Amino acid sequence: MKYVLLIHESESARPTTKEAGAAVMDAYRAFSKELFATGRGGDAAPLEPVSTSTCVRVRDKKRAVSDGPFAETKEQLGGYYSVDAKDEAEAIEWAAKIPGAKTGAIEVRRLADMPMPSMDSKVGTASTGTKDYIVLIYDREEEWAKLSEARRTELFAAYGAFTTAIRNEGQFVAGEPLTTAKSAKIVRVRDGKRTVTDGPFAETREQLGGYYRVRAHNLDEAVAIAAKVPSAEIGTIEVRPIMDMAM
Amino acid sequence: MNYPHVVDTQTTVILAELVQRERRALVATMAKRTQSLDIAEEAVDRAFEAAFGQWPTEGLPDNPRAWLYRAAAHKATDALRHHKMSERVHEELGRAMEPAWDDAPDSESFPDDQLRLIFTCCHPALSTDAQVALALRLLSGLSTEEVARAFAVPEVTMAQRLVRAKNKIRAAKIPYEVPGQSELGERMVAVLDVVYAIFNEGYVATGGASLLRVDLAAEALRLSQLLRALLPERREPLSLLALLLLIDARRPARVSAEGELVLLADQERALWDRAQVERGKALLEESLKKPGEVDHYAIEASIQALHDEASTYAETDFIQIAALYKLLRDRADSPLVELNEAVAIAMASGPAHGLSRLRDMKKRGVLTEHHLLHAAEADLLRRLGRTADAKAAYQRAVGFATNQVERAFLEKQLRSL
Numbered sequence: 001m002k003y004v005l006l007i008h009e010s011e012s013a014r015p016t017t018k019e020a021g022a023a024v025m026d027a028y029r030a031f032s033k034e035l036f037a038t039g040r041g042g043d044a045a046p047l048e049p050v051s052t053s054t055c056v057r058v059r060d061k062k063r064a065v066s067d068g069p070f071a072e073t074k075e076q077l078g079g080y081y082s083v084d085a086k087d088e089a090e091a092i093e094w095a096a097k098i099p100g101a102k103t104g105a106i107e108v109r110r111l112a113d114m115p116m117p118s119m120d121s122k123v124g125t126a127s128t129g130t131k132d133y134i135v136l137i138y139d140r141e142e143e144w145a146k147l148s149e150a151r152r153t154e155l156f157a158a159y160g161a162f163t164t165a166i167r168n169e170g171q172f173v174a175g176e177p178l179t180t181a182k183s184a185k186i187v188r189v190r191d192g193k194r195t196v197t198d199g200p201f202a203e204t205r206e207q208l209g210g211y212y213r214v215r216a217h218n219l220d221e222a223v224a225i226a227a228k229v230p231s232a233e234i235g236t237i238e239v240r241p242i243m244d245m246a247m
Numbered sequence: 248m249n250y251p252h253v254v255d256t257q258t259t260v261i262l263a264e265l266v267q268r269e270r271r272a273l274v275a276t277m278a279k280r281t282q283s284l285d286i287a288e289e290a291v292d293r294a295f296e297a298a299f300g301q302w303p304t305e306g307l308p309d310n311p312r313a314w315l316y317r318a319a320a321h322k323a324t325d326a327l328r329h330h331k332m333s334e335r336v337h338e339e340l341g342r343a344m345e346p347a348w349d350d351a352p353d354s355e356s357f358p359d360d361q362l363r364l365i366f367t368c369c370h371p372a373l374s375t376d377a378q379v380a381l382a383l384r385l386l387s388g389l390s391t392e393e394v395a396r397a398f399a400v401p402e403v404t405m406a407q408r409l410v411r412a413k414n415k416i417r418a419a420k421i422p423y424e425v426p427g428q429s430e431l432g433e434r435m436v437a438v439l440d441v442v443y444a445i446f447n448e449g450y451v452a453t454g455g456a457s458l459l460r461v462d463l464a465a466e467a468l469r470l471s472q473l474l475r476a477l478l479p480e481r482r483e484p485l486s487l488l489a490l491l492l493l494i495d496a497r498r499p500a501r502v503s504a505e506g507e508l509v510l511l512a513d514q515e516r517a518l519w520d521r522a523q524v525e526r527g528k529a530l531l532e533e534s535l536k537k538p539g540e541v542d543h544y545a546i547e548a549s550i551q552a553l554h555d556e557a558s559t560y561a562e563t564d565f566i567q568i569a570a571l572y573k574l575l576r577d578r579a580d581s582p583l584v585e586l587n588e589a590v591a592i593a594m595a596s597g598p599a600h601g602l603s604r605l606r607d608m609k610k611r612g613v614l615t616e617h618h619l620l621h622a623a624e625a626d627l628l629r630r631l632g633r634t635a636d637a638k639a640a641y642q643r644a645v646g647f648a649t650n651q652v653e654r655a656f657l658e659k660q661l662r663s664l
Contacts, residue, residue, distance in 0.1 A: 051411055052418040054372040067374040067415075131420050218422035219372055241419045 002042070002111040003091040004082045004176060006208075008075040008201060009104030011049050027099040035081065035094065042082035043174035043213060047134060048241040050076045056223055056239060058232040065223055070138050070238040071204050075104050077136070077240075080211075082111075082176065088185065095187040096194050107201045108185040112177040112210070130215050132173060132242040133222040138206040139235040141180055158230040166214060171225055175212035206235050213242065258303045265311060266295055270388035273315060275360035277323050278423060284367070284413055286326045288385070294318035362425045362477050369438040370421050377412035378441045379448070384409055386473075387466045397463050398448065435478065439487045439544065442470045446491050464495055485534040486544035492527035493551035496520040508656040512560040524555045546575050565595035582614045590623055598627040618647035622657060629664065638664050 015021040028046075035041040050069040057064045069076065078100065085091040088108070095106040147155070159177075166172045184199030200207060209231065216222040219239070226237040270291060277287035294315050308314040368381040383394045395405035415421065426434040449463025471491050474484040500518035503509050531548045535541065550571045557563035572588035575581075585608060593601020605624050614620040625640035641661040648654040 048418045052415045054419065065371040067372055067377070218420045218424075219370075220422050220424075220426075223372070239419075 001087060001091070002082060002084050002176070003088075003094075004080055004109050004111065004178065004211075005091070005095045005098060006077055006107040006109065006201075007079045007081075007098060007100040007104065008073075008107060009078045009100050010075050011078070013103055014049075024099060031097055031099060032081075034097070035083065040084045042084065044079070044081040045132065045134065045213065046079040046243040046245060047077060048243055050240070053238055053240045054219065054223060056226040056232060056237045057235075058227050063227050069240075070136065070206070070236050071202065073202050073204075078104070080134075082174075092185055092187055092196060095185075096189055101187055101189040101194075104188075105201065106187040107199065108187060109178045109181075109199075109208075110183065112179045130217055131222075131244075133214050133216060133219075134240050134242055135175075135212040135214055135222070135226050135229060136208055136238040136240065137210045137212075137229060137231045137235065138204075138238065139209040139231045140206050141182075141209070143234060144209075155230055162228055162230060163212075165228070166212070166225060171214045171216060171221075173213040173215050175210070177210040178208065181207035181209075209235070258307060259299075261307065261311070262295070262298055262302065265298075265315065267388060269312060269315065270295070271364070271386055272361060273319055274385055275364040276316070277319055278364060278367075279360045280320075281323050281327060282423060284385070284416060284423075286323055290319045290322035290326055291315075293322045359425060361473070363423050365438055365474070365477075366425055366434060367416065367421060367423050369434075369441045370416075371434070371437055372419065372421060373412055373415060375441070375444065377408060377415075378437075379444055380405060380408050381412055382441050382470065383445065383463075383466060386470055389466070435474075435481060435483060438474065439471075439483055442467050442474065443487060443491075443544075445470070446494075450494070464491075464498070467491060468495060482534050482537040482539065483542045483544055485530055485537070486542050486548055489527045489530035489534060490544050490548035490551060492523050492530065493548055493555055496523040496527065496555060502652075506652070507659075508652050511554065516558065519555065524552075527555075528552055543575060543578055546571055546578075563594070565591045569595050582608075582617070583619070586614060586620055586623060593627055598630045602627045602631070616647055618644045618649075618653070618657070621647065622660075625660070634664055 015024050032041070032044065053067075053069040055066050055068060055070055081094070081098065083091060083094050085094060088110070091108050091110075095101060095108050098106050100106060144152070163172065163175060181200035182198070184201060186197045186199060186201055188195050188197075212225075212229070214222060214225050216225060219241075222239050226232060226239045229237050231237065273291045273294070274284075274287050277290050278284050281287055281290075297318050298311075298315060302308070302311075364385060365382075368385055369378045373381070380394055380398075383389045383397070384391065389397070391406050391409060392402050394409075395402040398405070425431070445463055446467030449465070449467060468488075468491050471484065471488040475488050478484050497511070497514065497519050499520065500514035500516065501509055509515075527548065531545065531552060534545050534548075550568050553564050553568055553571075569588055569591035572584055572591055575584050576588065586605075589601050589604035589608070592604055602624065605620065605627070608620065609615055621640050621644035625637045625644060628634075628637035628640055638661060641657055641664070645654055645657045645661065648657055
């Protein structure tokens, strides 16, 4: 089973001194080392603060671009790991080990079974002048539930075509559809004690339904990719730069 | 930025003029070469500081502009070294910084560099507040303190806003580019909207005591002229410049000697700047002659031209004005445009007609908490002789007004009933 572990933390609680920052970095490096040593870790990335976010919506074929994150929340998405765990319990074990679990919350989401194009096609490689962005897809889950079977098949096909297109352009790095926000588990660790609660992590009208990690030359190119995500016409797509550092 | 005080006033005056005239072009060129707004701004400001330090004692250099470009290029190269870039990147940028500046460009050259700067400052991924602040700081060359004062916010707030915007430009890699042809139209409209926002902020301050902020209106006019020069093929920059000139021509009559707001109906029309009206009208005609669909700035300019042409308020062609507002609403519905249309209808067909339009807006919850709707309603009720109702409407308007001058005006109207 594949899961994505979303790290939500209050940005105002980010370390302010160099020493504290280095300590947090060391803790994350140690976690990454442990995870990747098992061969079960997938794509992972730390994100730039929400103040660098841009939202994209497409309505009546017209694109609207605006400053800011999708929602102003107390805790913000700061990064993620994807893991291959044998079950939810094991995914929760990994989540509890993420340093951010002690200060914020880790949202554990299983990846949805959705027909995706084969993984052997071209994957974007780092080259000078490119930057990675996370493209977060916020959809209204109840709208999806209401869709007819035919319309849903059509949207899946559109997603398939979109993914193939950005792969062929060398813009695709990673991307996964998620199961519903309600099915998520929220993991927090305080004073060594672990609490696990049911999702959704945040009560918003639209929920995170999936993401892509894309490689682009600049924000305009990333926004152009985001505008082509099929959900851009019904939901909101948030584009956030990924920090230039290994996780 | 604080420049040291110098004794040689003549040199200081020349320098102050150069800051005003050349800062934008210098920042634009340096930003293009360093790919960093921060480094570019810092380098240009340090070059000016050096000039303020040296020129008064050592005399003006033969070519002041070339001196500034060279100095800024040196400072930028130093800064790049400090930014610990990889050797290769540094070498590349170093080479890019090399050209001799003896034939330095003037503020009219490198239009593409300046356009890049404009499109970066007014990028839709930045908030409108940030776009306006960046435009005034980087395009108009106002200091952070001046921009803060213009918007009646503390300097530290404005400084944070600017830092945040520049961080986003850097972290999200907002490109330093002129958009491609397919996007140019849409992006250009966004730039013009920023300029119009600056003008309106200068015209009616949303907070604070002073109604007119001449600096901002003048800056907006300057930026509008620049855009017209940089995008000569386009209709919209021409229309916006016409619009701003036609409104700004009435400025001398808009506030009384006592600093009180004077309504268009009561303005001393002899005070209007006739030459400026003619310039605005000529530009509007030029814009209307261009092929393609008329833009909304041209329609707004046409409305202002009708106001400017009327010898008295009563003689204004309100039938045509109401029709033009309707045209604007058909393109993009907006509550304030609807309000203006209702006022024009009241003038053309009588207060009762206008009043029924206002009532319809209130029923739909449009502008119910905006002082202008209640002020317009009060005025129409007053003209119908319904004094008690007019008083109540003025009281509501006073409650919603945020600008002190406007509130004082509404209170005076209330007292006069």
